[in-house]
Amino acid sequence: MDFAVQANQVCKRYRKKTAIEDISVDVRTGEIYGLIGPDGAGKSSLMQCISGVLTYDSGEIHVFGQCIDSEKTAEKIKHRIGFMPQGLGLNLYPDLSIEENIDFFANLRGVSAELLTQRKEMLLSVAKLTSFKTRAMKNLSGGMKQKLGLICTLIHQPELIILDEPTTGVDPISRRDFWEMLNRLVMEEGMTALVSTAYMDEASRFHRLSVMHQGKVLEQGSADEIVSKSPGWVVEIETTQPDQVLATLRTQFEIVEQLGQMVRLVAFGQDKNTIESILKNLLNSEELQWHFLPIGLEEFFIQRLKNHSATAEKQLQKQPDLISKSHAKNNTADTSALIKADKLVRRFGNFTAADQVSFEVRPGEIFGLLGANGAGKSTVIKMLTGILPPSEGAGFVANQNMAHSGMAIKESIGYMSQAFSLYLDLTVLENIKLFGRIYGLTGQKLKERIDWVIKIGHLQSVQNETAGSLPMGKRQRLALGCALIHQPKVLFLDEPTSGVDPIGRAEFWRILVRLASDLGVAILITTHYMLEAEHCHRLALMQAGKIVAYDTPYALKQSLKQRKGQVLSFKVTHPYRALSCLEKAGYQDISLFGNRLQLFSKEVKDVSNNVINILKNNQIEVKDTMVLQPSLEDVFVDKIETALAKHELS
Amino acid sequence: MNIRKILTLSKKEWLEIWRDRVYFTMAFIFPFVMMMVLGFGMSFDVEKMPFVIVDYDQSDLSREYSHKFISSRYFDYKGHLKKASDADELIAKADIRFLLVIPPEFSKNLKQGKPAQVQTQIDGQFTYRASMVKGYVSAITAHFNSELTQDWFAKKRGISKQELQAMLAPVTLQTHYLYNNELKSIWSTGTGMIMLVMLVAPAMLAALGVVREKESGSIFNIYASTVTPAEFITGKILPYILISYINISILSLAAVLLFEAPFKGELSLLMVSNLLYVASAAAIGLVISTFVKSQAAAALIAMIGTMIPAMMYSGLMMPVASMAAEAKIEAHAFPAMYQLEILWGTYLKGQGWQELWPNLFVITGFLLLYWGVAVLRFHKRVKA
Structure with missing residues (x-):
């Protein structure tokens, strides 16, 4: 077996912080290898060390057999x-x-003129960018920038490409396109790719991967191998009374959570039949529907870290019964919308950032606004919080028009963003106190609210630490607490969990769900994580300033299921060859996920048998077959594709 | 060094500057504005100083004395005041720079052969200006004194004024200012500004050019590629040399057209030295860029790091020969002094290749030194 990269016990420290600790990774030639983990896991540092652009403190890195230990030795592999x-x-x-841009990269690499012309043409057409050749890079969409970045990295025919979080911040369809392009080029050019991502759900895209956390490798292997180390199932139960179902299931299962109109249960170490029988005993199976999903890397990650550190486990176990009764509001009385967007339009010059955006958020509702960077989410939030006046239409909060309402109504809004301005040199307590004073709280009232924020954010143990020294998860909870100090009725959250690890995100969401259900706060949230979108009661998907989908997660998935059917997933021995065989046989829209092929089908049984036969005739073995429900990501890809097709027609 | 790679880097850099219209405009406007502001603002001439007179005597003699001041080209007469205290506010508001007080008994005392005292109150905030004013006032007073003496002798002895003058002041001084005949400080400071501005501006532009890529992350394209540090530094510096050469040529012309400085020397020498000088200034910027990571730091360090030596240790404010020993070393360790010699040599002294060729060698030496340091300090495998 040839190795493109062999890293052995590599350590890298920045002044005080240890970025990576004793990491060993072997990347075989011809594979797509993944580094997966939240922000601060050490992915970037490791990739830079391997690329020969960053020094490391100990250990050894070999790239194509060449030891990278100095600027001089690093130069030797840079052309490859x-x-x-x-x-x-x-x-x-x-x-x-x-x-x-492409010409610059090519000439920098000394690519000959003929080769450049030929490769440029090929790569541009694979990326579907040929017709935009003369457009300035700053005017490209996120997905186009990402593909251009890939072309520029590939122009000199490298044998190994190292891509640091190429899919962060782009919409699901661009992500899917990107993976298709990468799969194709890796296959056609016999390259090796080392790719990092913060999205756990991209794990299946890799042949093999390392799960990283805080500078260490937690697990290595293929996604299936890793997950099979803690076998188990995820069960999604549709219900109209999630509270009851939740309470019932808690008696038997450890990890149960409510996602909007759905209860999601994770059971490790139990087989399907056992779980099925327990559920049948506990629940009325005639009224309720449930389906099984294989454990994903996200669940595995949480489980693995729980075993990893006892404190994390404690925190997860502790359910926040912390919202004191005195603040609890009766949320059944008033059901008129707290947030209302009424045909909001915002133009910048001749560019329309938001186009006829309408939706409503009722008290106690968690509303998800989704879309790629630049789809117009932030513009909508700015109009609803009164920061930006709309060009047309109106935004209402508690029936007040935000374009010309006074400070009073603005004080009933809580706002928190990823770049939320905590003062990093102040302690946790000082930060909370400062925000309280800004909202005019004093004396006993201020003290009460500070205690409440500390309690709800589980910040007791870090009260006197500076905000800057907190890990991302705690920092986000502090930011949330500060946004809640003045008891707002409406909460706007702009990508609050970006870069936070799965445990931190789970904890954060637990707080949000309680805020909505117990205090009747109306929450509008934007996120990139599809699993988080499942938590929302209702969703709106934005694309190029327009809302292209607006419903409950369940309804969105159901309608797709009715139109396109279920997802068939095959694990095969030769994925690339299998893909071309099936395409030849007339199957369309097949996606490649590492060793798996997936396609939609209404007649699951027939298609499944057919595919297995075709592959068998081509000496390709199907190792297992799964029937999956369409995911939210599938929904969004479908919706955006439809919107784009409409756009092209007009 | 691969020429194609260097040109690729230069072309990309040029396109970026050219298309970023704000940056492009600033690159040309900044040096010109700086030269105008500093050139006209840093004039050391003490001329047309506004003043008032308080004449308590009101006699022929006091008027005659006052007239000497009123007619001087160094002073700007603003009128008479009744009493000295009226002038306080005018001095405080900087409407006048000094005040001349002639006491009541002025002419009476003089006619009786007693000494008379006059007073002048000078705004002493700027010591240089105050001592210049004091010097002018003393000179006029001394001249008035000698006239009085001459008149007295002429009356007493009945000899002509000319004879008297020969007797009393046998030595007369004829002053002829070389190089700057009219002793206009703008000729010197104005041309000197070319040296100052064109050290600061290219250094800042070049430093920002590299650090901008560090901030955005596009520097990784260079780190991860096969481009050598020498190719990168050279490719990066060329567009900035081009822009700065256009700038220094504009400023060299502006010195003649706007500051009305003469140009007496060899133009070809100045043109060559201008090119070498802006190149070495841009190279300083690249050296700075290897130390810093943020654009703010780059701009600040480039500004201070070039402005202070160019201002203080180049001979612009004070002749190098009269500097303290350490300052002299500092002056010789920077290209500014050598370029100033070339500028003043060609503009004011009428010098050329024959006198100034060694300076070209020194400036070229600095260029190679800075380029070398930048290349050696640029690492493609970084620590953090």
Whole structure:
């Protein structure tokens, strides 16, 4: 077996912080290898060390057999690798056109003129960018920037490409396109790819991967192998009374959570039949529907970290019964919308950032606003919070028009963003106190609210630490607490969990769910994580300023299921060959996920048998077959594709 | 060094500057504005100082004395006041720079052969200006004194004024200012500004050019590629040399057209030295860029790091020969002094290749030194 990369017990420390600790990774030639983990896991540092652009403190890295231990030895492999740093399009030159960017990278690498012409044409057509050749990079959408970045990294035919979080911040369909393009090029050019991602649900895209957390590798292997180390199932139960079902299931299962109109249960170490029989005993199976899903990496990650650290476990076990009765509001009386967007339009010059956006959020409702970077989410939030006046239409909070309402109504709004301005040099307590004073709280009232914020955010143990020294998860909970100090009725959250690890996100959501159900707060949240979208009572998906889907997660998935059917997933021995065989046989829209092929089908049984036969005739073995429910991601890809097709027609 | 890679880097850099219209405009406007502001603002001439007179005597003699001041080109007469205290506010508001007080008994005392005292109150905030004013006032007073003496002798002895003058002041001084005949400080400071501005501006532009890529992350394209540090530094610096050469040529012309400085020397020498000088200034910027990570730090360090030596240790404010020993070393360790010699040599002294060629060698030496340091300090495998 040839190795493209062999890293052995690599350590990297920045002044005080240890970025990676004793990491060993072997990447075989020809595979797509993944580094997966939340922000601060050490993915970027490791990739930069391997690319020969960052020094490391101990251990050894070999790339194509060449030891990388100095600037000189690193130079020897640079003509064989392509490296794309983190940050969507940040390594590209905004004022240069697509073609000029590509030419720059090619000439920098000394690519000959003929080869450049030929490769440029090929890569542009694979990326479907040929018709935008002369457009300046700064005017491209996120997905286009991402694909251009990939082209520039590939132009000199590297044998190994290293891509640092290429899919962060782009919409689901661009992500899918990107993976298709990468799969195809890796297959056609016989390259090796090392790719990092913060999305656990992308794990299945890799042949093999390392799950990283806080500078260490938690697990290595293929996604299936890793997950099979803690076998188990996820069960999703549709219900109209999630509270009751939740309470019942808690008696038998450890990990149960409510996601909007659905209860989600994770059972490790139990087989399907056992779980099925327990559920049948506990619940009225005639009224309730449930389906099984294989354990994903996200669940595995949480489980693995729970075993990893006892404190994390304690925190997860502790259910927040912390919302004191005195603040609890009667949320059944008033059901008129707290947030209302009424045909909001916002134009910047001749660019329409938000186009006829309408939705409502009622008290106690968690509303998810989804879409890629630049789809118009932030513009909508700004109009609803009164920061930006709309060009047309109106935004209402508690029936007040936000375009010309006074400070009084603005004080009933809580706002928190990913870049929320905590004062990092102040302690947790000082931060909360400061925000309380800004909202005019004093004396006993202030003290009460500070205690409440500390309690709801589980910040007791870190009260006197500076905000800057907190891990991301705790920092986000502090930011949330500060946004809640003045007891707002409406809460706007702009990507609050970006970059937070799965445990931190689970904890954060537990608080949000309680806020909505116990205090009747109306919550509008934007997120990139599809699993989080499942938590929402209702969702709106934005694409190019317009809302292209608006319903409950359940209804969205059901309608897709009715139109396109269920998802068939095959694990095969030769995925690339299998893909081309099936395409030849006339199957369309097959997606490649590492060793798995997935396609939609209404006649699950027939298609499944047919596919297995076709593959068998081509000497490809199907190792297992699964029938999955369409995911929210599938819904969004479908909706965006439909919207784009409509756009092209008009 | 691969020429194609260097040109690729230069072309990309040029396109980026050219298309970023704000940055592009600033690159040309900034040096010109800086030169105008500093050139006209840093004039050391003490001329047309506004003043008032308080004449308590009101006699022929006091008027004659006053007239000497009123007619001087160094002073700007603003009128008579009744009493000295009226002038306090005018001095405080900087409407006048000094005040001349002639006491009541002025002419009476003089006619009786007693000494008379006059007073002048000078705004002493700027010591240089105050001592210049004091010098002018003393000179006029001394001249008035000698005239009085001459008149007295002429009356007493009945000899002509010319004879008297020969007797009393046998030595007369004829002053001829070389190089700057009219002793206009703008000729010197104005041309000197070319040296100052064109050290600061190229250094800042070049430093920002590299650090901008560090901030955005596009520097990783270079780190991860096969481009050598020498190719990168060279490719990066060329567009900034081009822009700065256009700038220094504009400023060299502006010195003649706007500051009305003469140009007496060899133009070809100045053109060559201008090119080498802006190149070495841009190279300083690249050296700075290897130390810092943020654009703010780059701009600040480039500004201070070039402005202070160019201002204080180049000979612009004070001749290098009269500097303290350490300052002299500092002056010789920077290209500014050598360029100033070339500028003043060609504009004011009428010098050329024959006198100034060694300076070109020194400036070229600095260029190579800075380029070398930047190349050695640029690492493609970084620590953090």
